[in-house]
Amino acid sequence: MYSYSEFDESFVRARVAQFTQQVERRLNGSLTEEEFRPLRLMNGLYLQLHAYMLRVAIPYGTINPHQMRQLAHIAQTWDKGYGHFTTRQNIQFNWPKLEDVPAILGALADVGMHAIQTSGNCVRNVTADHFAGAAADEIEDPRPVAELLRQWSTDHPEFQFLPRKFKIAITGSPNDRAVTRAHDIGLRMVRNNTGEPGFEVMVGGGLGRTPMIAHIIREFLPKADLLPYIEAILSVYNTLGRRDNKYKARIKITVHETGKEEITRMIEERFAELRPFFGGNDQKLLAEIEKAFAPPRFKTTSVDAYNVFYRTNPTFRAWADTNLHAHKTNSYAIVTISLKAHGATPGDATADQMREIAALAEEYGHSELRISHEQNVILPHVPKADLPALHARLEKAGLATANVGLISDIIACPGMDYCSLATARSIPIAQEIATHFKALDLEHEIGPLKIKVSGCINACGHHHVGHIGILGLDRAGVENYQITLGGDGTETATIGEKTGPGFAYDEIVPAIERLVRIYLTLRTSKEETFLETYRRTGIDPFKAALYEGKDTQDAA
Numbered sequence: 268m269y270s271y272s273e274f275d276e277s278f279v280r281a282r283v284a285q286f287t288q289q290v291e292r293r294l295n296g297s298l299t300e301e302e303f304r305p306l307r308l309m310n311g312l313y314l315q316l317h318a319y320m321l322r323v324a325i326p327y328g329t330i331n332p333h334q335m336r337q338l339a340h341i342a343q344t345w346d347k348g349y350g351h352f353t354t355r356q357n358i359q360f361n362w363p364k365l366e367d368v369p370a371i372l373g374a375l376a377d378v379g380m381h382a383i384q385t386s387g388n389c390v391r392n393v394t395a396d397h398f399a400g401a402a403a404d405e406i407e408d409p410r411p412v413a414e415l416l417r418q419w420s421t422d423h424p425e426f427q428f429l430p431r432k433f434k435i436a437i438t439g440s441p442n443d444r445a446v447t448r449a450h451d452i453g454l455r456m457v458r459n460n461t462g463e464p465g466f467e468v469m470v471g472g473g474l475g476r477t478p479m480i481a482h483i484i485r486e487f488l489p490k491a492d493l494l495p496y497i498e499a500i501l502s503v504y505n506t507l508g509r510r511d512n513k514y515k516a517r518i519k520i521t522v523h524e525t526g527k528e529e530i531t532r533m534i535e536e537r538f539a540e541l542r543p544f545f546g547g548n549d550q551k552l553l554a555e556i557e558k559a560f561a562p563p564r565f566k567t568t569s570v571d572a573y574n575v576f577y578r579t580n581p582t583f584r585a586w587a588d589t590n591l592h593a594h595k596t597n598s599y600a601i602v603t604i605s606l607k608a609h610g611a612t613p614g615d616a617t618a619d620q621m622r623e624i625a626a627l628a629e630e631y632g633h634s635e636l637r638i639s640h641e642q643n644v645i646l647p648h649v650p651k652a653d654l655p656a657l658h659a660r661l662e663k664a665g666l667a668t669a670n671v672g673l674i675s676d677i678i679a680c681p682g683m684d685y686c687s688l689a690t691a692r693s694i695p696i697a698q699e700i701a702t703h704f705k706a707l708d709l710e711h712e713i714g715p716l717k718i719k720v721s722g723c724i725n726a727c728g729h730h731h732v733g734h735i736g737i738l739g740l741d742r743a744g745v746e747n748y749q750i751t752l753g754g755d756g757t758e759t760a761t762i763g764e765k766t767g768p769g770f771a772y773d774e775i776v777p778a779i780e781r782l783v784r785i786y787l788t789l790r791t792s793k794e795e796t797f798l799e800t801y802r803r804t805g806i807d808p809f810k811a812a813l814y815e816g817k818d819t820q821d822a823a
Contacts, residue, residue, distance in 0.1 A: 268329050268635070269414045269559045271379040278422075279376045282383060286310045287369035294366060311382030312368060316687050321360045321368060322385040323375060327395035327413035327437070328356035328638040328645075332625035335636060337378040339621035345371050350621070352606065352614040354678060354729055355434075356394050356638045357385060361685055383421065388429045390420035390501070396438040396445045397639035400562060401601050401647035403593035406456045406464050409439035411557045412493065415549065418556075419494060426501050430508030431516035433501070434473075437466075441758065446640065448472050448481045448760035449732055451518045452500060455758070457487060465489045470500060470530070471522030474726035478762045479519040484531045492542065494549040499538035503530065563633035565596045566650050573651040583658050585711065586669035591654070594647075600654060602632070602646040603639065604661065605668040605676060609705045610698050613679045614642030623664040631657045641678055643671065673710045674718060674783070675701035678729055682722025682739065689722035691739025691746040692772070696720050699776050704783075713783055716797045719754075732756035734798045735782060736763045737775065748775045752782070752809055753801045766810050778813055785812035 271279070286306070293303040300314075307313075311322040323338070338358055342350045345367045346360045353359055363371060375381055385392060393413045400408040416435060420426065426433070437454040438445040447453030453469035466488045472481030488496055504518045507525060522530050577584050592601040604624060607613050616624070624644055628636050631653045637645035649657060661667035670676045677700060680686065682693030697720050704710045719733030723740075730736030736751035747769040754763030770778045783797075785808060790800045801809065 268331060268410075269326075269556060275379070276376075279381045279383070282310065282381070283369065283372045283376055286372060290365060290369055305387075308386040309383070310368075310372065311385035313386065314687070315361065315685050316683075317685070318362045319365055319368070320685070321363050321371060321382060322353070323358045323360070323380060323382050324385050324392045325356050325358060325380075325638050326417050327393055327399065327410050328397050328640070329395075329399075329410060330636045330638060332628045332634050332636065334378045334380055335621050335625040335628070337374060337380070339618040339625070341371055341374055342621070343618040349615050349617045351612070351681065352616065352638050352642050352644070354640045354642065354680075354727060355385075355392050356397070356640055357392055358638070359681075361681075386432075387427075388431055388433075389427050390416075390423070390429075390433045390435065393417050393420070394434070394436045394445060394450075394640055396440060396443075397637045397641070397643075397645050398444060398592060398601050398647060399439060399637065400560065400635075401594055401599075402440055402444075403595045404442050405440045405595065406458060407439045408560055408562075409437045409454070409456060411553060411560050412454075412490070413437050414556050414559075415494060415553050416497065418552070419498075419549075426505065429501070429505055430510050430521075431513060431518075433504075433518070435497070443756075443758040443760070446729065446732060446756040446760070448758075449474055449478075449729070449756060450481065451504075452497065453481050454493075459487045463489070466493060468496065470534075471519040471527075472760075473517050473519040474729060474731045475517070476514060476724045476726075477517075477519065478726070478731040479523070480760050480762060481519075482522060482527045484527070484534065491547075491550055492538075495542045495545050496534075496538050499534050499541050502537050502541070503533045507533075563635070563648055565599060565648070568598050568650045568652040570598055570651045573654055576655045580655075582669075583655060586658055586667055587654070589669050589673060589711075590671045598651055600649055600651055602649045602654070602657065603671045604644040604646065604666050605671050606643050606666075607670060607676045607701065608665060608668045609670075609675055609701045611701075612694050613677055613697050616644070620664055620666060623660070623666070627657060627660055641676070643676075670701075670710060672715045672717070674704050674713055674716045675710055677701060677718045677720060678733070679720040680722050680727035682720075686722060686727075688725055689739070690724075690741040691722050691748065693720045693722035693728060693739060696737060696739070696748070696772075696775060700779055703776050703780070707780075709783070712793075713787070714793065714796055716783075717756075718779070729756065730754070731762050732760065733763060734801070735779065737779075740769065742769070746772045748772070750775075750778065750782075750813065752806060753798065755798060764806055766806065766813055768814075781812045781815065782809055785809055 436450040468485040469481035632646040677697040679697040683689040721728035721730040732754040749769040751763030
């Protein structure tokens with residue numbers, strides 16, 4: 268993985284020193300909260316319902332054991348002993364005291380981390396496929412390009428005050444595990460007719476109050492042209508994007524109002540102007556960055572013992588079936604550590620769990636870790652021969668929940684338990700769904716099913732692209748939960764369809780059960796997933812089951 272250069276170290280330390288002075292001025296009253304707000308947001312510090320929240324960047328989800336231990340130290344020293352991993356592949360600390368934030372930022376700088384551009388109308392943390400560098404279907408590791416984009420966008424003088432926040436996602440695989448089509452810019456690596464790798468470029472995706480799937484504006488862009496092309500997109504958006512209405516300021520609205528053809532023409536025209544100025548310097552930098560992402564020296568080990576253990580140990584087999592994915596080296600596996608134990612808060616990890624994950628990465632995983640946008644942690648390179656021992660350690664740490672991709676592996680935003688923008692609770696809904704279906708002993712029978720929960724219309728829980736999406740709203744002071752069906756965040760991305768009137772807090776879990784049971788009735792085989800069944804039958808049978816006995820004349 269990339270390590271800080273001397274420039275990076277100097278830059279981050281200067282920002283820490285600057286913000287330390289700003290915090291001192293806020294504490295002594297020299298700055299009002301209104302004056303302090305833009306300064307703290309530039310350093311990832313939010314004011315939530317009950318306390319400040321610090322959002323720490325984990326660029327493209329890559330982190331090493333030393334950094335994970337430092338996050339554990341921060342959680343235990345300056346917070347309440349845990350951190351929350353987010354759908355942006357970041358970590359949030361929900362309870363820091365303002366006077367402690369400079370010390371936290373200093374501790375982050377000690378291990379090559381920061382909180383810069385995790386807020387504000389700038390290019391946010393670039394996210395990537397959480398299996399990057401390991402996946403069997405990968406064309407190339409996308410993280411060097413993501414690191415190039417990170418360096419280019421950090422403190423970029425033209426793009427620090429965009430019309431609105433800006434998010435880029437990248438995957439090196441034809442199978443999209445980074446939800447690229449729901450981003451302002453999505454990049455999916457593909458090959459052209461001659462086998463050359465490049466990128467499919469998508470623009471104008473986003474969720475929130477106006478969900479849209481991104482438009483493909485380039486089916487193939489050579490890697491060498493990527494940075495000037497991205498700069499052209501940002502330059503056009505910075506010129507056209509609306510600043511009179513923050514709800515219409517995202518690039519998806521700009522694309523919609525301008526038209527795909529016209530904005531593509533403008534981007535291509537700007538790209539032609541910018542391209543000569545790069546002169547290949549970006550490619551020289553990329554070549555240097557790529558050296559830092561050389562794959563580890565994979566071991567040549569027998570998988571016989573793993574195969575025997577898989578056949579003879581049902582608990583291990585259930586975990587392996589859900590939490591392991593194909594690695595590009597046959598004797599290895601990609602391990603997803605679920606942070607979704609039944610009844611737990613999705614994405615939360617205690618300091619002790621973070622330390623154990625760090626130790627496991629060192630002992631079994633070539634000291635590499637990834638944070639998933641699905642709020643789990645990945646060990647990307649584990650020899651199959653070591654999996655039984657790894658699983659035993661995970662069991663002792665309470666981290667061996669065998670549910671990745673199943674109904675209890677729920678994405679949920681913090682909701683009204685923490686967020687000042689939320690209009691309903693998300694965490695308790697996720698917890699109750701998980702424990703309910705565990706009690707029914709149904710989740711393995713149901714198979715792959717992605718439920719995503721948002722506590723407000725801003726959609727931080729990505730509910731629009733959930734197979735079942737749940738949106739919490741406020742209806743005359745009462746929590747009301749709207750359900751969408753058929754969403755998809757992969758390469759066949761789709762926005763979910765609203766089913767109709769919402770459900771009260773105490774009605775939502777029974778409603779989800781009705782949807783699941785009608786799916787089990789409708790599917791043609793155990794191999795047909797919920798999403799496949801929904802796409803085959805359409806919404807009508809699900810809607811009929813969902814509203815059976817309910818007054819559908821309620822306001823939607």
